[in-house]
Amino acid sequence: MRDRAVYSWRNGWFRWSVVSLVVFTVLCVLVGFVWLPSVHKDFTAQNLWDAICRAAGVPAHWSSGSDVKTGPASTDVVLERRMVRMTDTAAVGRGATLALNCTMCHGAQGMSTSDAPNLSGQYPEVVIKQLLDYKAGRRSHTLMETLARNMSQRDIEDLAAYYAYLPKARTAPTTYDESLPALVRVGDPLRNIAPCISCHGGVDQKLGAPWIEGMPKDYLVEQLKAFKTGARRNDSQGQMRNMARPMSEQEIAEVAEFYARKASAGQRH
Ligand code: HEC
Ligand code: HEC
Known part of the structure; x- marks a missing residue:
């Protein structure tokens, strides 16, 4: 009879010890599975569940598609509104001269006839960011990395100004329409x-x-x-x-x- 009272929810000590055990366990799980892994440099988990799976050693492709661990680090370019400003005509002229090295793949007017991306009319901040990423090895493509490595900040900005200035040979951005995929x-x-x-x-x-x-x-x-x-x-x-x-x-x-x-x-x- 007395024993039963000890393990009863009405017993304050028993209640306290169960509750504190649960709280302690949850804390340990959070520290071990979420906080500790998150301080690691290569932490890439996107959410709580991912973090738990990763810490428990579940292969990444089971939970979230295959996340390649090796490969370049993500970007360190900070986009600024300033990049969007169209620069002067001198910059466009300089950019046009530099762009003679690019026509072989990106086309005479920035419209590629191969599988290289079109650059005609591309937003200047995009061209700047992508070239900076190639230059820093943050986006990998052997040839583009080599080309970008030899470009100065000014070369990059002038090329961006030139491509932004080119007549927009492409269609305007998609407009909302029920028939879109x-x-x-x-x-x-x-x-x-x-x-x-x-x-x-x-x-x-x-x-x-x-x-x-x-x-x-x-x-x-x-x-x-x-x-x-x-x-x-x-x-x-x-x-x-x-x-x-x-x-x-x-x-x-x-x-x-x-x-x-x-x-x-x-x-x-
Ligand atoms: C031999 C072919 C070749 C030449 C020459 C070349 N590119 Fe590229 N460029 C490519 C390919 C292919 C890609 C896509 C690479 C990838 O998958 O990341 C690319 C990507 C780019 C991108 C990224 C575009 C985007 O939409 O993300 C920019 C910007 C760019 N090139 C600028 C230039 C400039 C400026 C020059 C000249 C100085 C140049 N390229 C010369 C083949 C070339
Ligand atoms: C939350 C905003 C966002 C959404 C939604 C989004 N994108 Fe993007 N996308 C971006 C940004 C930002 C980049 C440039 C990434 C970088 O800086 O390299 C990009 C880049 C791309 C590129 C590479 C283009 C190039 O030339 O480098 C493709 C292709 C693309 N997106 C396709 C898509 C498609 C298809 C969808 C819809 C299924 C989509 N995106 C949805 C923001 C978005």
Whole structure:
């Protein structure tokens, strides 16, 4: 009889010891699985669940697609509104001369005929950021890294001014329309995919989000896959990696096809 009273919830000591045991356990789990791993330099978990899985040793691709651990560090370029300002005509002229080295791949007027990205009309802050990332080895591509390494800050700004100045041979950014593919128009809230047009123009143009309409399809597919696997990680705060990670190969092909096709539609007019 007396024993039963000891293990009763009405016993203050018993209640206290159960509650403190639970609190202590939760604290230990948080410290061991979340706080300690998060102080490690290579901490890449996106949320609490990821952090717990990682600390428990669950292979990353079980929980969150394959996150490549090796590869360049993410970007350290800070985007500034200042970059958007169109510079003087002298800068455009200098940029045009420098751009003679780029026509072989990016096309005479910045419209690529190969699988290199189009640069015609690209937002200047995008060209500046990407070239700085190649220069610092934050976005990997052997040739572009070599070229960028030899560019001064001024060369980079002048090239950006020149490409921004070029007549926009491409279609204007997508406008909201019921017929757009679902991922482009509304994303997929259940998988945390935001609509492409909320950053890439259409509804909103986020600073640093490239103009992707009319880019070669293979280039778009390649970039989305690189974000998905983490091979490309120069997007600040993993903005694109978070979008691409849950996307299937087929969805990647679909959105790439959609954005690539915008070019031919525009050129017909
Ligand atoms: C031999 C071909 C080649 C030459 C020459 C070349 N590029 Fe590139 N460039 C590429 C390829 C391919 C990519 C995409 C690489 C990747 O996957 O990261 C690229 C990417 C870029 C990007 C990133 C664009 C974006 O939308 O993210 C910029 C900016 C750029 N190049 C500027 C230049 C400039 C400026 C020059 C001349 C000084 C130049 N490139 C010369 C092939 C070339
Ligand atoms: C939260 C904003 C955001 C959303 C939503 C978003 N993007 Fe992006 N995207 C960016 C930013 C910012 C970059 C530039 C990353 C960097 O700095 O290298 C980018 C880069 C890209 C690139 C690489 C282009 C290049 O030339 O380097 C592609 C392709 C792309 N996004 C496609 C998409 C598609 C398709 C969707 C919709 C499924 C999408 N993005 C949704 C912000 C976004």
